[in-house]
Amino acid sequence: MAKKSFLTRDAVRDVYDRNARFYDLAVWGYYLAGMPIRKWRRMVVEALELRPGDTVVEVGCGTGLNFDLLQKAVGPKGRIIGIDISEGMLERARTLVRERGWQNVELSCCSVSDFEFPDGIGGIMATGVLTYEPEFDRVVERGAKALASGRKWSVLDYKMPSGWQRMFAPLFIALGSSFGVSKDLMDRHIWEAVERHLENTKMQELYGGFVYIVSGEAP
Structure with a gap:
């Protein structure tokens, strides 16, 4: 059996x-490949x-x-908690927060598997x-338990299509290779974890089935 590449x-x-x-x-570069990243991110927030x-x-x-999309949604009296495993990425985020003068953003450098979600959060x-996280099911479950009743988890991620579009998988993988995209990662079914741990789930496939948005609400 071939060794999985994670x-x-x-x-x-x-x-x-x-x-x-x-x-x-690099994110803007995805537009050249016909991927409306900003639109998809807006859909996740909405x-x-x-x-x-x-x-x-x-x-x-x-x-x-x-952050700008989230600021518009929660307003200055809301609270945005951002976590990331990369200190380099967070340093860029801190610069953005400082330049925009946002006082309601908290940033933490940690693995999502180690993060303690606060209770009663709104989203x-x-x-x-999540495709990168080996313990994605546990992460989704812990997040679902921390959400206030009726509030939502929303995920944008990528996967392997089920139809003829699979023939284009090598091109999709090449597009994201600098960020570690692989076939094995694409075979992780994050949406199934959302469906297991949340209610009233909705899923929309995008970009020929390579990309999807899934959301669900806490009981």
């Missing part, structure tokens, strides 16, 4: 530390149905590309992150 947490940290300076530029004053946790916040989101 990045260790240390390897993920190293990849993103190494690419932190160029990450925002799925949370956040309210002014809410506390929201962004798992794998990176350089803070979603949790992750974009392109």
Whole structure:
């Protein structure tokens, strides 16, 4: 049996530390491949149905590309908690927070598997992150238990399509190779964890089934 190809947490940290300076530029580069990243991120935030004053946790916040969307959703009286395993990415996020003068953003450098979700939070989101986490099922479960009743987890991630689009998988993998994208990572079914631990789940496939958004609410 072929050995599975997964990045260790240390390897993920190293990849993103190494690419932190160029990450925002690389994300814009995805548009050249027909991937409307900003639109998808907005869809993830909208799925949370956040309210002014809410506390929201962004798992794998990176350089803070979603913070402006979250600020509009929770307002100045809300609270944004961003966590990331990469200190290099968080340094960029801190610079953004400082430049924008946001007083309601808290940043923490840690693995999502080690993060203690505060109780009664208004939403949790992750974009392109949980696929890297070996304990993704436990992370989704712990987050679901921390959410206030009726509040939502929302995830954007990538997977292997089920149809003829699979023939383009080598191109998709090559596109994300600098960030450790692999076939084995694409075979992780994050959406199934969301369906296991939350209610009223919704899933939308994008980009020929390579990308998806899934959300669910806490009981």
